[in-house]
Amino acid sequence: MFLEELLRKCPFPVRAIQVDGGSEFYGEFEEACKEYGIKLFVLPPRSPKLNGVVERLNRTFREEFWAYCGDEVDLETMRFHLERWTEEVYNRRKLYRSSKEGTLLDRNKTTLASLGKDYYARCCRFFGFTEYPFRVLPDPRYLYFTEQHQTAYRRAIYSIDSGSAFAAIWGSMGLGKTSLAYYLIHNIPEIRPHWEVHFIESAGSFGSFLDVYRRIIAAFGKEAHRNMAENDRTLKEVLFRKAEQNIRPVFIIDELQEAPFQALKALRTISNIETPSTKLIQFILLGSEEVFRKFDRIPAFRDRLVFPTSLSPLDFQDMRQMIGFRLNLAGCDERIFTESQLENIFLHSLGIPRHAVLICSNALRIALDRGQREITDDVVQQAIELFEEGRRRSLWAEERKPKKRRGL
Structure with missing residues (x-):
C-alpha cells in the first residue's frame, strides 16, 4: 500500500503525518498509521494556509500542466497529455525545484508555451x-450538413414561419445539435431579419418555474420581479410591443433534457401568450431523446411539437x-x-x-x-x-x- 511504500523510500523515520480532510486518509490509511505508531494530524476544513507549502506546490503543478497542454482540450486528450507531462516534465525535468537562477519553470516558460499553448x-x-x-x-x-441536418434546419425554420409554438430537434450527444443551433443563430438574421433571436446554452440553468420567466424577461433587457403576476404582466407588455413593431422573438434553447419539470411547464405556459392570429413568442428546442420521457408527463407540450426532427448517427x-x-x-x-x-x-x-x-x-x-x-x-x-x-x-x-x- 501507499504508506508502506512511503516508509520504505523515506530517508528518515516518519513519526507524524499531516493531511487534509480527504476521505482517502480515513479508514485503511488511518488504521495503517495506528499500526505503525504514526500520529495522524488532520487539518480543519477551509484552512489552506495551515498547509501552505503543499497548496502552493499544487498550484505550481496546475500552472505547469496547463501551460504544457493548452486550454482547449477535451477530457480524453487532457488525460493523454497528463500521462506525458507526468513522465516528461514532472518526473524528469522537475520544474518545481528551485535554483539560484530561479525556478526551472521561470527559465523554461518559453519552452512550456511552445509545448502546449501553441x-x-x-x-x-x-x-x-x-x-x-x-x-x-x-x-x-465545421458543421457537415448531412441530409438529416438539412431536414432539421428546414423544419425548424418552417415551424416558426407557420406559427408553431415549438420547433424541436432531438438526438444523442455528439451529433451536432449545438453546432446546428449556432448555425441558426448566425444564419437567421440574413434569411429572417424580422426575427429577434436569443440563445440559452443550457436549459439546466433554469432553476424553477419563476426562473424561466426571469431569464426570458432579462433577455429583453427588462428587470424581472419576485412576484409571478408582475413577471407575467411585464413579459406580456414586452411581447405585445414587439408584435406592434413586427418583431418575432425566437428563443433557441439547447440541452433541453437538463431542464427541470417545472421549467418545461413554464415554457408551455409562456407559449400561450398570443393573439387570435399569431404566437408572440416561439422556441426552437434542442436536446437528447431522453427528454421525451418528460414530455409524456406534459401532453399539452408534446402535442404542440408539429415537426420534431430526430438526428441519428x-x-x-x-x-x-x-x-x-x-x-x-x-x-x-x-x-x-x-x-x-x-x-x-x-x-x-x-x-x-x-x-x-x-x-x-x-x-x-x-x-x-x-x-x-x-x-x-x-x-x-x-x-x-x-x-x-x-x-x-x-x-x-x-x-x-x-x-x-x-x-x-
Whole structure:
C-alpha cells in the first residue's frame, strides 16, 4: 500500500503525518498509521494556509500542466497529455525545484508555451493546415450538413414561419445539435431579419418555474420581479410591443433534457401568450431523446411539437465525407487517412461525429509526437485505444455520480 511504500523510500523515520480532510486518509490509511505508531494530524476544513507549502506546490503543478497542454482540450486528450507531462516534465525535468537562477519553470516558460499553448499552430505547420481541423467546438463552419441536418434546419425554420409554438430537434450527444443551433443563430438574421433571436446554452440553468420567466424577461433587457403576476404582466407588455413593431422573438434553447419539470411547464405556459392570429413568442428546442420521457408527463407540450426532427448517427459515407470536409476546410486537399483507417474510425465512433473528431485529433497528436507526417494504421489504433480508455473512465465517473432525486 501507499504508506508502506512511503516508509520504505523515506530517508528518515516518519513519526507524524499531516493531511487534509480527504476521505482517502480515513479508514485503511488511518488504521495503517495506528499500526505503525504514526500520529495522524488532520487539518480543519477551509484552512489552506495551515498547509501552505503543499497548496502552493499544487498550484505550481496546475500552472505547469496547463501551460504544457493548452486550454482547449477535451477530457480524453487532457488525460493523454497528463500521462506525458507526468513522465516528461514532472518526473524528469522537475520544474518545481528551485535554483539560484530561479525556478526551472521561470527559465523554461518559453519552452512550456511552445509545448502546449501553441499546439494547434505547431500541428498546422507540421501537417500544412491553415487551421486545426479537429477541434471539439460547436463552430458552425465545421458543421457537415448531412441530409438529416438539412431536414432539421428546414423544419425548424418552417415551424416558426407557420406559427408553431415549438420547433424541436432531438438526438444523442455528439451529433451536432449545438453546432446546428449556432448555425441558426448566425444564419437567421440574413434569411429572417424580422426575427429577434436569443440563445440559452443550457436549459439546466433554469432553476424553477419563476426562473424561466426571469431569464426570458432579462433577455429583453427588462428587470424581472419576485412576484409571478408582475413577471407575467411585464413579459406580456414586452411581447405585445414587439408584435406592434413586427418583431418575432425566437428563443433557441439547447440541452433541453437538463431542464427541470417545472421549467418545461413554464415554457408551455409562456407559449400561450398570443393573439387570435399569431404566437408572440416561439422556441426552437434542442436536446437528447431522453427528454421525451418528460414530455409524456406534459401532453399539452408534446402535442404542440408539429415537426420534431430526430438526428441519428452518420452512416459510413457521411462520416467519411465529414472528415474530408473538415480537412478541406483546414486547407488540406490530400487524404491523410486511408479507406481502411476511416472504416476503423467509423466502427469505433459508432457513427457519432464528435467521437470521430476525437479519434482523428488523437491520431494527429500521436503522429506529431512521433514526428511523422504519415498517419499509419498503428497510429490510428493507438488513437482509438486512447479514445476508448477516455470513454471508459468517463462512464465510470458518471456511474459514481450521486443520482438526482426526481420529483415534480
